[in-house]
Amino acid sequence: MEKYIIKGGTPLMGEVEIGGAKNSALALLAATIMTDDSVVIDNLPDVRDINVLIDAIEGIGATVKRNDRHSVCISGRTIRSFCADNEYIKKIRASYYLLGALLGKFKKAEVTLPGGCNIGSRPIDQHIKGFEALGATVVIEHGMIKVKADRLVGSHIFFDAVSVGATINVMLAAALAEGNTVIENAAKEPHIVDVANLLNKMGANIRGAGTDIIRIKGVERLHGTEYSVIPDQIEAGTFMFAAAITNGDILVKNVIPKHLEILSAKLIEVGCKIEEYDEAIRVIATDVKKSTKVKTLPYPGFPTDMQPQMTVILSMAQGTSTVIETIFENRFMYVDELTKMGAKITVEGNVAVIEGVDKLTGASLNAHDLRAGAALVLAGLAAEGFTTVEDIHFIQRGYEAFEEKLSKLGGKIEKVDSEKEEQKFKLRVS
Ligand code: EPZ
Numbered sequence: 245m246e247k248y249i250i251k252g253g254t255p256l257m258g259e260v261e262i263g264g265a266k267n268s269a270l271a272l273l274a275a276t277i278m279t280d281d282s283v284v285i286d287n288l289p290d291v292r293d294i295n296v297l298i299d300a301i302e303g304i305g306a307t308v309k310r311n312d313r314h315s316v317c318i319s320g321r322t323i324r325s326f327c328a329d330n331e332y333i334k335k336i337r338a339s340y341y342l343l344g345a346l347l348g349k350f351k352k353a354e355v356t357l358p359g360g361c362n363i364g365s366r367p368i369d370q371h372i373k374g375f376e377a378l379g380a381t382v383v384i385e386h387g388m389i390k391v392k393a394d395r396l397v398g399s400h401i402f403f404d405a406v407s408v409g410a411t412i413n414v415m416l417a418a419a420l421a422e423g424n425t426v427i428e429n430a431a432k433e434p435h436i437v438d439v440a441n442l443l444n445k446m447g448a449n450i451r452g453a454g455t456d457i458i459r460i461k462g463v464e465r466l467h468g469t470e471y472s473v474i475p476d477q478i479e480a481g482t483f484m485f486a487a488a489i490t491n492g493d494i495l496v497k498n499v500i501p502k503h504l505e506i507l508s509a510k511l512i513e514v515g516c517k518i519e520e521y522d523e524a525i526r527v528i529a530t531d532v533k534k535s536t537k538v539k540t541l542p543y544p545g546f547p548t549d550m551q552p553q554m555t556v557i558l559s560m561a562q563g564t565s566t567v568i569e570t571i572f573e574n575r576f577m578y579v580d581e582l583t584k585m586g587a588k589i590t591v592e593g594n595v596a597v598i599e600g601v602d603k604l605t606g607a608s609l610n611a612h613d614l615r616a617g618a619a620l621v622l623a624g625l626a627a628e629g630f631t632t633v634e635d636i637h638f639i640q641r642g643y644e645a646f647e648e649k650l651s652k653l654g655g656k657i658e659k660v661d662s663e664k665e666e667q668k669f670k671l672r673v674s
Contacts, residue, residue: 248633248647249666250624251656251673252606255529256492258653262480262499263289264314264473266642267338268435271412272442272473273297274341277306277320278349278420279446281468286315288473292641293336300332300339304346319468320349327354329388337361340368340409343391344416347380349466352392357384362613364572370407374414377401378421398423398462406431406542411458412439419448421462430458433543434503438474445469477503478549479643480525482618484508485553486650487527488516489560489622494653497524506546510538510554514561535563535600540571552578552619559587560626561600569594578616581609585627606631614642621646625655630670 264287273294276283288294290313298316302308305324309317326346333339337358346353358366368389372382377400380393398421403410411431416439418425430436432454440453446469449461480499487494488511501508501520508518511527513536519526535558540548548571558565559582569575576591583589584607588599606629611617617639624631633639636659639646647657656673660666 245634246636246659246661248621248624248636249658249660249669250606250621250631250633252625252627252629252631254490254625254654254656256486256490256494256625256650256653256655259495259497260483260649260653261497262475262483263287263644265289265435265438265476266291266293267408268438269294269473270297270338271341271435271439272471273301273318274345275416275439275442275446276318277301277323277342278345278416279466279468280319280321282317282319283446283468284311284315284317284470286470286472288314288316289476289644290314291644292637293338296332296335297338300328300330300342303330303332304328304342323350326350326352329354329356337366340371340389341413341416343371343375343389344413347375347391347393348396348417348420351394351396354388354390357387357389362577363575368409370403370405370410371413373403374401374410374427375417378414378417378425380417396421396462398425398460400426401428403427403429408433408436411436415439415443415450415453415458415460418460418462419443419450420466423462425460425462427458427460428456430456431542432456434474434477434500442469442471445471475499478547478615480504481507481547481550482553482622482643483649484511484525484527485550485557486622486625486653488514488529488533488557489626491529491531492653493526493528495524495526499523499525501525506544507550510536510546514557533557533561533600535561535565537566539568542571548572548575549615551575552616553622555579555589555596555598556582556619556623558598559589559601559623560604563600565598565600567596567598577612578620581620582623584609585623585631603628605629608632609634611635611638614638618643618646621650621657625650625657632666
């Protein structure tokens with residue numbers, strides 16, 4: 245089984261290009277099937293989840309033409325099946341965006357129910373609340389969620405939880421409903437705005453995306469267009485934090501600094517220097533990191549997808565820090581892995597208390613989920629000695645060319661598939 249082998253201790257220095265936002269691209273791809281015309285999506289990240297969703301969309305009969313690794317042309321004209329339960333659908337949670345897209349265009353959809361995952365139960369009750377408010381009936385049976393409506397009619401929807409997925413899914417369905425829809429307590433992440441911008445380019449009428457009230461005037465049909473995915477806020481943040489963790493100096497290019505403001509603020513709080521440019525951010529780390537407090541919140545608060553990376557910074561800060569996870573109920577599983585490296589962290593419920601240590605030491609680690617896996621790699625790049633990270637398929641779901649980008653910054657990391665390859669790496673870097 246492939247794993248990463250890492251030799252720590254080299255500060256990461258240089259420039260890194262950020263790719264398109266995975267969590268935006270997944271929703272944008274679902275939106276493309278809502279028209280019979282062709283829609284081109286550019287700046288796609290070449291990562292597993294994106295490629296699986298494109299295969300799933302082709303699997304329900306859409307016409308898909310890959311322009312290159314980062315660009316695809318899709319048309320919903322040839323869709324005949326509204327039942328999405330092919331082998332690809334089951335592999336990713338974001339296939340639930342096909343519910344909103346198919347319901348909006350065809351007034352019916354059946355999608356394999358996404359399960360929970362390592363970070364929490366991941367309910368979809370708010371998605372269902374939104375669909376029912378628009379006039380759909382929702383039935384869950386045999387592991388499928390089935391939605392259908394004679395007519396979709398605009399409604400005033402109050403979400404009980406701020407949900408990225410539910411906000412996007414209801415926006416997709418409401419775009420082609422009759423009349424006006426208002427979504428209150430909407431999520432405000434940059435990718436919500438990205439999806440609204442694509443839908444509006446396709447002829448929808450959506451206002452207020454990015455605020456907590458989104459107003460949608462349903463239209464008859466949507467038409468083709470070309471659209472480019474925004475830069476990935478979490479990939480950018482991961483490389484910004486990599487500079488802090490390894491005491492390096494990294495220019496993170498092709499970003500939207502506004503989307504990263506909370507991350508820059510936290511890096512300044514722990515003692516890093518930030519230089520902000522139009523489409524880039526430079527992070528210059530200092531040797532000594534100060535402790536701080538972090539609480540994950542919906543955007544523009546501190547993103548839960550950066551929580552593990554923040555904990556790694558604080559594990560080597562001076563003094564005691566706290567990290568409070570308010571979004572998912574099980575997002576500290578990676579702490580046991582950091583403990584193997586000498587970190588001193590106690591977790592009580594959704595609060596981690598971190599007593600900073602002078603250094604981490606290399607160990608054999610397991611990635612439990614996408615972001616925790618990335619955080620463990622960064623910890624290994626800072627630790628003394630060698631670290632291995634297993635289950636790297638989690639990381640490959642959301643980071644394109646992760647080890648290549650880290651190597652270009654001077655990181656000593658390689659993907660290996662055997663003991664022999666591991667030994668060769670150790671000889672080469674020693
Ligand atoms: C998206 O998940 C992202 N995934 C997650 O990123 C991210 O952590 C999360 O948003 C929060 O930003 C994708 O976009 C594919 P939510 P999503 O609905 O939409 C509760 C990564 O690493 N909730 O905003 O599933 C839920 O339990 C992944 O890239 C309900 O109660 O997240 C959670 O506590 C991990 N009922 C909170 O809302 C619902 O119907 C936020 O979940 C839906 C959600």
